[in-house]
Amino acid sequence: MNFKHKYLFLLPGLLVLLGILIFPIGFTVRLSLSSWDSFYPALDFIGLDNYVRLFTDDKRFWEAFGRLSLLSLTTVFLQYVIGFSLALMVWKEIVFQRFFRVLFLIPMMTTPVIMTVIWRTFFHESLGPVNDLLSYFDVTPLWLSSELLAKFTVILVEVWQWTPFMFLLLLAGLLSLPKEPFLAASIDGAGPIRTFVYVTFPLMAPISIGAIIIRLIEASKIMDTVYVLTSGGPGTATETSSFYIFIKGLREFQFGYSAALSFTYLIIMIISLTIIAKILVKLMVRGN
Amino acid sequence: MKRTYISLLAVSVALMGGTAQADKWSDQFPHIKNTGDIAGECSYEAMSQKDYSGQKLTINTHAVPVMGEPTALHAEQFSALTGAEVNVIHTPAGDLYSKAMVPFQAGQAPYDIVFGFSNFIRDWKQYLEPVPAKYVNMAQMKDVTQSHIDVNTWDGEMIQFPIDGDRHYLKYRKDVIDNPEYQAKYKAETGNELRIPQTWKEYGEMAAFFNDWDWDNDGELEYGSAEVMKKDDLMFAAFFSRSVAYSKNPRVKGGFFFDLETMEPLINGPGFVEALGDWVEATKYVPPGGINFGLGDEINSFGGGQTLFSFSWDDAFVAAMQDDSPIKNKVGVAPLPGSNRVWNRDSDAWDDTYNQAPYIVWGWTAAVAKKSENHEMAFDYLCFFANDANHQADIAIGRFGVNPFKKSDFVADLYVERQGWDPEIAKQYADTLMEMEEGSTNRVFPLRVPGVFQFNSAIATGTAKALAGQLSPQEALDEVAAEWTKIVDRIGADTIREAYAKGVALEDAE
Numbered sequence: 201m202n203f204k205h206k207y208l209f210l211l212p213g214l215l216v217l218l219g220i221l222i223f224p225i226g227f228t229v230r231l232s233l234s235s236w237d238s239f240y241p242a243l244d245f246i247g248l249d250n251y252v253r254l255f256t257d258d259k260r261f262w263e264a265f266g267r268l269s270l271l272s273l274t275t276v277f278l279q280y281v282i283g284f285s286l287a288l289m290v291w292k293e294i295v296f297q298r299f300f301r302v303l304f305l306i307p308m309m310t311t312p313v314i315m316t317v318i319w320r321t322f323f324h325e326s327l328g329p330v331n332d333l334l335s336y337f338d339v340t341p342l343w344l345s346s347e348l349l350a351k352f353t354v355i356l357v358e359v360w361q362w363t364p365f366m367f368l369l370l371l372a373g374l375l376s377l378p379k380e381p382f383l384a385a386s387i388d389g390a391g392p393i394r395t396f397v398y399v400t401f402p403l404m405a406p407i408s409i410g411a412i413i414i415r416l417i418e419a420s421k422i423m424d425t426v427y428v429l430t431s432g433g434p435g436t437a438t439e440t441s442s443f444y445i446f447i448k449g450l451r452e453f454q455f456g457y458s459a460a461l462s463f464t465y466l467i468i469m470i471i472s473l474t475i476i477a478k479i480l481v482k483l484m485v486r487g488n
Numbered sequence: 489m490k491r492t493y494i495s496l497l498a499v500s501v502a503l504m505g506g507t508a509q510a511d512k513w514s515d516q517f518p519h520i521k522n523t524g525d526i527a528g529e530c531s532y533e534a535m536s537q538k539d540y541s542g543q544k545l546t547i548n549t550h551a552v553p554v555m556g557e558p559t560a561l562h563a564e565q566f567s568a569l570t571g572a573e574v575n576v577i578h579t580p581a582g583d584l585y586s587k588a589m590v591p592f593q594a595g596q597a598p599y600d601i602v603f604g605f606s607n608f609i610r611d612w613k614q615y616l617e618p619v620p621a622k623y624v625n626m627a628q629m630k631d632v633t634q635s636h637i638d639v640n641t642w643d644g645e646m647i648q649f650p651i652d653g654d655r656h657y658l659k660y661r662k663d664v665i666d667n668p669e670y671q672a673k674y675k676a677e678t679g680n681e682l683r684i685p686q687t688w689k690e691y692g693e694m695a696a697f698f699n700d701w702d703w704d705n706d707g708e709l710e711y712g713s714a715e716v717m718k719k720d721d722l723m724f725a726a727f728f729s730r731s732v733a734y735s736k737n738p739r740v741k742g743g744f745f746f747d748l749e750t751m752e753p754l755i756n757g758p759g760f761v762e763a764l765g766d767w768v769e770a771t772k773y774v775p776p777g778g779i780n781f782g783l784g785d786e787i788n789s790f791g792g793g794q795t796l797f798s799f800s801w802d803d804a805f806v807a808a809m810q811d812d813s814p815i816k817n818k819v820g821v822a823p824l825p826g827s828n829r830v831w832n833r834d835s836d837a838w839d840d841t842y843n844q845a846p847y848i849v850w851g852w853t854a855a856v857a858k859k860s861e862n863h864e865m866a867f868d869y870l871c872f873f874a875n876d877a878n879h880q881a882d883i884a885i886g887r888f889g890v891n892p893f894k895k896s897d898f899v900a901d902l903y904v905e906r907q908g909w910d911p912e913i914a915k916q917y918a919d920t921l922m923e924m925e926e927g928s929t930n931r932v933f934p935l936r937v938p939g940v941f942q943f944n945s946a947i948a949t950g951t952a953k954a955l956a957g958q959l960s961p962q963e964a965l966d967e968v969a970a971e972w973t974k975i976v977d978r979i980g981a982d983t984i985r986e987a988y989a990k991g992v993a994l995e996d997a998e
Contacts, residue, residue: 238611239938239979241593257974260949325777326711326794345779347956433719434779435956436949450586451720452942453611 225466231459238453250460260436261444261461265468268440271351272419275358280412282359283366288400291374301371308364316428319357320344323429347437350430354438357425362418366411373407374400405484413477420469441465513877517565520877522884522906529626530871532569540865541571547869548587549603551578554783554803554889555652555852558882559603562873569872572865582720585941588612588857597859600866606639606850607934609647610987616855617863619646623871631876633925636893638994639850647855649870653893654851655924656729658691659790659798659805660684662820662913664703665694684822686842688730688766691797691825692773698796699773706793706814712773713797714789714804718782719952722800724944727951728932729799729847730767733827735759736845738930740834741996745935745943746972747833748992751981753972755947756965758838759831764954764961771955779955791815791886799824801851805917807886809909817910821917823924846924846931852889880906898922933994937987939979946971 232250234243254261290300307315322330323343331340343353381403385395423442426432432439432447445465449458513525513532525532545566549559556578563574577599579587588602592615604612623629624646629637632650640648664670665682674682674697685691695712703710716726735744735757742748745755754760771779775794778785783800790798791807793815798804808819826844854873856866872878882890883897884907892898898921900914909917924931935943950968953959959967976984 235978237939237979238589238941239983325780326775327777327788331776340776342777345777347958430780431719433952433956435719435953435958437956437958447720447945451582452939452945453586453589454942 225463228459228463231456232463234456234459236455236459237457241455246456250457251464253457254460254464260439261441263436264439264441264444265465267351267438268420268422268442271354271358271422271438271440272416275355275362275422276412276415276419278355278359279363279366279415280408283363283411284370284404284408286363286367287370287374288396291371304367305364307361308368310361312361313424313428315361316357316425319353319360320429323353344430345434347434350434350438354422354425354429357429358419358422361425362415366415369407369411369414370404373404373411377403402485409477409480409484412480413473416473416476417469420473516568519561519565519881523877523880526876526880528628528875529623530628530868530875532565532875532877535566535569535868535872538570538868540868542573543862543865544573544575545600545862545865545869546575546577546598547601547603548577548579548584548599549601549854550584550852550889551580553887555603558873558878558885558888558890562878563869565878566869566872570865570868572869574869581722585611588615592857595859597857597861599857600860600862601854601856601869603852603854606648606853607936607940609640609642609853610936610938610940612855613642613647615858616647617858617860619649619856620863620867623649623867626871628871628875631894631896633893633895635848635925635931635994636850640853642990648853649855649867649874650893651854651870651874652852652889653891653897653925654801654849655921656725656800656824656847656849657920657924658685658822658824659808660820660822661704661793661796661815661818663815663818664698664796665820670703684820685797685825687827688733688763688825689828692766692769695770695773695795695797703796704793708794710793711775711778711789711795713770714778714781714786714795715767715770715774715798716781716783716786716800717767717771717774717779717952717955718785720945720948722783723951724947725847725849725934726800727764727767727947728934729824729849731760731763732845732847732932733825733830733843734762735831736930736932736995737830737832737839737843738845739839740832741992743988743992744932744995746976746984746988748985748989751976751985751988753969753976754833755972756962756969757831757833760965761961762827762831764951764965767951768954768957768961787886801849801889802891803886803889805886806883806891809907809913810884810886811908816908817913820913821920823920844930846928848924848931848933850934851891892921898925929997931995933991935988936991937984939975939984942975943972946975 230243233245233247235246236242286304290297322328325331325340325342325345334340341349344350381399382395385399390398421442422440423446426438426440426443430438432443445458445461448454448461511524514521517532528534547559547563550556560576563576566572567574584604585608588599588604589611591598633653636650636653640646640650665684671682674680678693678697680693682694685694698710699712700709702708716722743754746753774781775789781789786798786800787804787807789795790804791813805819805821807813808815810816823844823846826842828842829838829840830843832839854870856863860866879890879894882888883892898918900911900918903909903914903917904911946968950964954961954964
């Protein structure tokens with residue numbers, strides 16, 4: 201086959217890739233070099249002004265990024281621990297195994313925004329059922345009005361919503377593990393804890409790392425939960441990077457600046473997640 | 489003023505004349521059962537003469553129920569009368585601006601009619617079709633108050649169609665404030681009179697006194713005040729309502745938000761700081777979680793009998809006065825509280841004198857997209873939306889969010905006859921609103937400048953930080969002022985001044 205023909209066949213795929221991946225990113229970069237806002241809707245060229253503003257004069261973005269790191273690392277850690285525990289529970293033959301497998305997946309199948317509205321109703325401090333019940337014990341926590349508890353509530357809702365995703369991946373991983381290492385461990389007299397520490401966990405490390413990274417990517421975009429539950433409040437206590445970019449872009453209509461925020465955020469996330477993945481490999485994969 | 493009242497009475501008699509007879513239209517459209525059709529350029533009868541069969545109208549409006557429900561209801565009626573196909577799209581309040589602005593800027597016209605807040609006018613005006621003269625000159629429009637004509641007008645041209653009227657005022661539990669037993673108790677424990685609060689300090693003292701105990705003996709705890717404190721959810725309007733008494737000095741001209749000459753923000757001046765200090769105190773007498781109350785929560789809280797006071801738009805009051813309300817005819821209306829001193833930026837000192845200023849929070853409005861291909865049908869729809877029969881029915885339903893903006897609305901007997909309000913409350917309501925519309929000369933109007941959302945967003949963030957205790961009131965407003973300065977620099981002081989001057993001219997007019 202002619203060498204040129206090979207490229208001809210590749211061309212449709214390359215064009216699609218260009219259209220759906222490269223163009224939006226390229227346009228975002230171009231937009232970030234403009235001052236497009238509600239008053240001046242045009243792709244002018246202002247150089248790196250938006251980036252200079254971001255790095256020298258926008259403390260709020262960096263505070264939001266710090267908060268995002270705390271929320272996403274905490275939620276993903278909890279999702280991993282709980283998801284792994286649930287997966288281990290239904291991995292082996294237990295009564296109602298199928299029922300539990302489906303039950304654990306239900307939160308993930310619900311619509312996040314709708315469920316967050318329901319959670320917000322639950323936790324409404326004066327009209328919600330949670331405080332109504334707790335008032336019998338003379339306790340009425342400020343779930344959404346206290347800086348600390350508002351973060352806890354966001355974490356709780358995120359963990360509830362997305363632990364099933366972790367459960368699903370980890371259960372799939374467990375079901376695909378080879379039987380031989382477990383037989384060998386059993387013959388050697390290893391108990392359940394030793395089997396888990398020396399066989400199950402190491403064998404699950406690759407899929408665990410994959411699941412954690414996927415969830416970190418998703419968790420780092422946390423937006424709808426914050427938007428519905430707290431609007432980033434009280435004050436800015438639960439404001440995350442995505443929510444802040446949303447405010448700048450679609451509330452204040454500073455398209456140029458929000459494009460600079462988005463692109464910077466993308467670069468930071470690529471670097472951070474690469475580092476996190478390397479650390480996880482080092483920590484979780486035996487022999488490294 | 490006397491002449492105004494006489495003419496209003498005449499209008500109201502004419503309107504009420506229509507109430508006595510049900511007609512063919514009220515049989516078909518029960519929404520107007522109290523009045524029947526009322527003759528006019530856009531009445532049911534007039535619309536039934538139009539034929540828009542085969543034409544489609546697309547409307548972007550707010551989510552149900554506030555404004556979204558009447559939009560959909562009148563769309564259905566309009567469709568039945570004219571044969572038009574009307575597609576109503578509902579959008580959350582926070583996204584109304586961008587949902588229209590994105591296609592506007594891209595040169596598209598996915599919506600024939602866009603609903604929004606009237607302070608969008610400066611940013612939207614170049615994309616909107618001015619209201620044609622035949623609508624501007626019709627009798628229905630002549631009944632609209634001057635301040636609401638001004639709201640919808642830019643440089644002498646009506647850009648938005650008046651469909652709603654808004655202002656902030658005080659709502660209180662009349663059965664508590666007028667209760668002799670509570671008056672004696674309050675006097676004994678605080679040494680002060682229990683009365684309609686004249687100042688924000690009085691408001692705070694009374695709200696704190698009536699906080700967290702069951703003062704209406706319904707077995708539930710009640711609280712001092714319900715306010716819109718949720719970040720980014722119209723909280724800027726609540727803050728300005730609390731600020732006007734301390735900061736709008738009738739002896740100082742040339743700007744409330746900015747010094748018109750220098751375009752220097754005034755938002756961190758002592759008057760605003762005092763108001764924010766009061767607001768931070770208010771977090772102690774709102775219901776649990778009140779710091780996260782949006783407008784809907786405020787309506788439900790006060791309208792449901794949970795608090796002594798509230799201040800914002802009409803909706804909470806109308807909800808409280810509906811037939812199914814547990815507190816119908818137990819609530820009163822008054823102007824926003826004032827203050828015993830007001831900041832004078834000319835002398836750089838407090839003027840120790842009583843001051844009160846209404847905050848005319850212009851509300852919902854609607855307009856026709858310039859690029860729409862159905863201008864006539866679109867304007868007919870808006871005209872039909874606001875016709876007298878629909879308007880009278882809409883303002884009686886709290887959740888609709890349609891509030892008085894016609895001169896004929898400010899007549900107490902209408903509310904007594906049609907909605908069963910106590911005559912004293914109806915008079916208080918009509919008089920308070922009328923005084924704000926036409927009586928006061930010390931009013932504040934919202935910002936209508938380019939990038940208004942950036943200014944309001946900065947206010948929301950700063951005040952939210954103070955309410956959450958993250959910053960002191962002064963620190964929070966210094967941060968807001970710094971942010972406002974940056975916005976002015978980015979957009980251009982002259983550009984903002986040119987737009988802001990139009991609002992200042994209204995405020996400074998005697």
